[in-house]
Amino acid sequence: MLLEIENMTVAYGRIEALHGISLTVGEGEIVSLIGANGAGKTTTMRAISGIRPLAGGSIRFEGEDISKLRADRRVVQGIAQSPEGRGCFPGMTVVENLEMGAYTRRDKAGITADMNRVYGLFPRLAERKKQVAGTMSGGEQQMLAVGRALMARPKLLLLDEPSMGLAPMLIQQIFDIIVEINQQGVTVLLVEQNAQQALSRSHRAYVLETGRIVKSGTGQELLNDSSIKDAYLGVA
Amino acid sequence: MTNGEHATPARAANGEHAAPRARGWQAMKSRWSEMPQGMRWAGTGALVVFLYLLPNRWFYEYLWYLPTQASDMATVLFETAFFVLLAVGLNVVVGFAGLLDLGYFGFFAVGAYVVALVTSPESKAIVEYNWLADPITWVAAVPIAVAIAMVSGVILGGPTLRLRGDYLAIVTLGFAEMIRLYASRTEGLLNGDRGIPDVPHPVPGVKDATGDSLFLFDAKPYYWVVLTIIIAVVVLVRNMERSRVGRAWVAIREDEDAAEIMGVNTFKYKLLAFAIGAAIGGLSGAVFAGKQGFINSASFQLESSILVLAAVILGGAGNIGGAIVGATITWYLPEWVRGMGKVFGLSFDPSEYRILAFGLVIIVMMIFRPQGIWPNKRRASEFADRRKEVAANA
Numbered sequence: 278m279l280l281e282i283e284n285m286t287v288a289y290g291r292i293e294a295l296h297g298i299s300l301t302v303g304e305g306e307i308v309s310l311i312g313a314n315g316a317g318k319t320t321t322m323r324a325i326s327g328i329r330p331l332a333g334g335s336i337r338f339e340g341e342d343i344s345k346l347r348a349d350r351r352v353v354q355g356i357a358q359s360p361e362g363r364g365c366f367p368g369m370t371v372v373e374n375l376e377m378g379a380y381t382r383r384d385k386a387g388i389t390a391d392m393n394r395v396y397g398l399f400p401r402l403a404e405r406k407k408q409v410a411g412t413m414s415g416g417e418q419q420m421l422a423v424g425r426a427l428m429a430r431p432k433l434l435l436l437d438e439p440s441m442g443l444a445p446m447l448i449q450q451i452f453d454i455i456v457e458i459n460q461q462g463v464t465v466l467l468v469e470q471n472a473q474q475a476l477s478r479s480h481r482a483y484v485l486e487t488g489r490i491v492k493s494g495t496g497q498e499l500l501n502d503s504s505i506k507d508a509y510l511g512v513a
Numbered sequence: 514m515t516n517g518e519h520a521t522p523a524r525a526a527n528g529e530h531a532a533p534r535a536r537g538w539q540a541m542k543s544r545w546s547e548m549p550q551g552m553r554w555a556g557t558g559a560l561v562v563f564l565y566l567l568p569n570r571w572f573y574e575y576l577w578y579l580p581t582q583a584s585d586m587a588t589v590l591f592e593t594a595f596f597v598l599l600a601v602g603l604n605v606v607v608g609f610a611g612l613l614d615l616g617y618f619g620f621f622a623v624g625a626y627v628v629a630l631v632t633s634p635e636s637k638a639i640v641e642y643n644w645l646a647d648p649i650t651w652v653a654a655v656p657i658a659v660a661i662a663m664v665s666g667v668i669l670g671g672p673t674l675r676l677r678g679d680y681l682a683i684v685t686l687g688f689a690e691m692i693r694l695y696a697s698r699t700e701g702l703l704n705g706d707r708g709i710p711d712v713p714h715p716v717p718g719v720k721d722a723t724g725d726s727l728f729l730f731d732a733k734p735y736y737w738v739v740l741t742i743i744i745a746v747v748v749l750v751r752n753m754e755r756s757r758v759g760r761a762w763v764a765i766r767e768d769e770d771a772a773e774i775m776g777v778n779t780f781k782y783k784l785l786a787f788a789i790g791a792a793i794g795g796l797s798g799a800v801f802a803g804k805q806g807f808i809n810s811a812s813f814q815l816e817s818s819i820l821v822l823a824a825v826i827l828g829g830a831g832n833i834g835g836a837i838v839g840a841t842i843t844w845y846l847p848e849w850v851r852g853m854g855k856v857f858g859l860s861f862d863p864s865e866y867r868i869l870a871f872g873l874v875i876i877v878m879m880i881f882r883p884q885g886i887w888p889n890k891r892r893a894s895e896f897a898d899r900r901k902e903v904a905a906n907a
Contacts, residue, residue: 323770326773326774327773328770328773328774348773348774348776349773349776349777349778349779352775352776353776357774358774360770360771360774364768364770364771365768365771366764366767366768366771366772367767367768367895367897368763368767368890368891368892368893368894368895369763369764369767369891373760376760377760377775377777378775380757380760380761380764380775380776381775381776409891409894411895411897412894425775426774429775429776
């Protein structure tokens with residue numbers, strides 16, 4: 278397994294946000310984590326990236342325990358994240374944002390190649406190279422955040438709510454791109470409120486409720502699960 | 514880092530150009546950046562020569578109303594330059610890395626006291642504790658003062674830079690007050706409020722035309738020293754800003770979590786900014802001690818920390834030029850206004866209202882132009898972004 282989380286607990290002060298969750302992501306998979314607001318999805322992502330310390334449990338990446346590893350070292354190990362919401366650097370241009378994504382890398386040629394690859398995935402960004410991120414639309418910023426995460430050339434890509442605030446057509450498009458990225462060999466762990474889209478595109482999924490994993494299965498299984506339908510898919 | 518805007522070092526000159534005007538300023542700026550490099554070097558050179566000539570009476574008396582009327586021009590220039598140096602240092606911490614440091618003057622005090630302790634023949638470090646056999650010269654003391662200020666920055670920053678926002682402001686504020694109270698209340702090493710006298714002036718060997726030592730009561734040579742230090746510091750800081758380090762600072766300032774996710778060791782770079790600020794603060798303190806010849810705790814009031822911070826924000830945090838302009842306005846303008854009442858035939862001295870006016874200006878600025886007079890381009894769009902966010906949440 279590429280990523281193995283075992284009994285992970287995360288607390289904000291005395292309030293526990295995650296009460297011991299366990300999940301795995303295999304190489305080449307798209308795994309999604311669905312759940313309502315406040316279920317602990319973003320906290321899980323932050324803990325994996327290392328910007329939230331663990332109160333208990335462990336995270337293993339490629340078999341190695343990274344629970345205590347500094348966030349910047351985890352990027353070098355191959356974990357990149359596109360954070361929730363407006364995670365772009367607002368004062369930097371598109372190019373500068375993408376360069377920040379490659380901050381841990383020194384291979385100039387590779388960085389240029391990857392930048393072109395990102396422009397290939399998101400032609401919109403190529404049109405706006407010199408535009409300052411803070412002045413772009415929500416959808417464009419979302420693309421930039423995903424593209425920026427790819428610039429680290431990650432083994433594991435963490436996407437926190439990539440569809441948030443996007444128009445329906447753009448949602449479709451961004452999920453297509455996620456699948457494409459995955460087919461190019463990047464493992465994806467996806468956090469989504471848009472359960473329909475996430476489940477139909479994922480190999481496997483976990484359902485998070487108030488800091489606990491309550492269900493897991495293949496995307497298709499969960500799509501057909503009646504309780505999931507009731508709670509997350511908005512169909513009776 | 515391939516961006517065209519970083520390509521030309523001559524843009525450094527931009528940072529030293531005179532006060533901006535709302536209209537035509539953009540045009541001036543773009544005309545400046547389109548000039549051939551040689552022209553820009555020449556422009557920068559001319560400005561530097563102008564600044565070095567400025568304290569000479571035979572030069573400034575031709576500058577219409579620009580010189581101060583009521584106080585000695587050279588002294589005011591020295592104080593202004595000194596204040597500019599402080600602002601440039603604080604700008605690294607507040608402007609570049611976005612760390613709210615209210616204890617900047619603590620490092621200033623450290624620098625000043627270290628110089629006093631190792632150079633004054635009255636220093637207890639020498640006469641009582643025998644840490645040194647003889648006092649050393651001012652020039653030899655400066656690097657020691659800078660190093661110790663920097664180390665104290667690291668010691669303070671180590672535990673506190675893990676805190677964010679308001680907490681950092683509180684801790685740094687506490688630090689500066691601790692240093693001041695220690696200096697004022699304890700007899701110990703620092704002689705309490707009696708302070709340390711007989712701090713030697715810089716480079717006693719340098720003589721003027723009449724054979725007296727150059728560094729005595731005339732403020733000119735001190736101004737030249739500070740101006741030279743400013744130029745060196747600006748070049749250094751400017752280069753850092755344009756390197757990977759500078760990019761990391763911008764990222765931390767704009768979104769610390771995102772910076773960390775990108776693989777920036779945020780703690781390391783925050784500590785670096787803090788240490789550089791502390792070193793520049795310490796350097797300023799060392800110069801101050803050498804000019805005054807005497808220091809006690811009264812030289813390190815909290816208001817000074819806040820005034821420097823206000824100057825940086827007024828000028829435009831994050832832009833070296835902005836910090837310089839802000840500091841120049843904050844210090845020079847009130848001194849200049851002092852003599853203007855007489856010139857314009859007013860029956861009162863307008864400078865008595867300078868603090869009031871300054872407060873009003875700051876309030877008005879924060880409402881209409883929070884990014885400062887001459888903001889960093891990036892910083893301006895960060896503010897625009899934040900406003901958008903506030904509007905979206907409202």
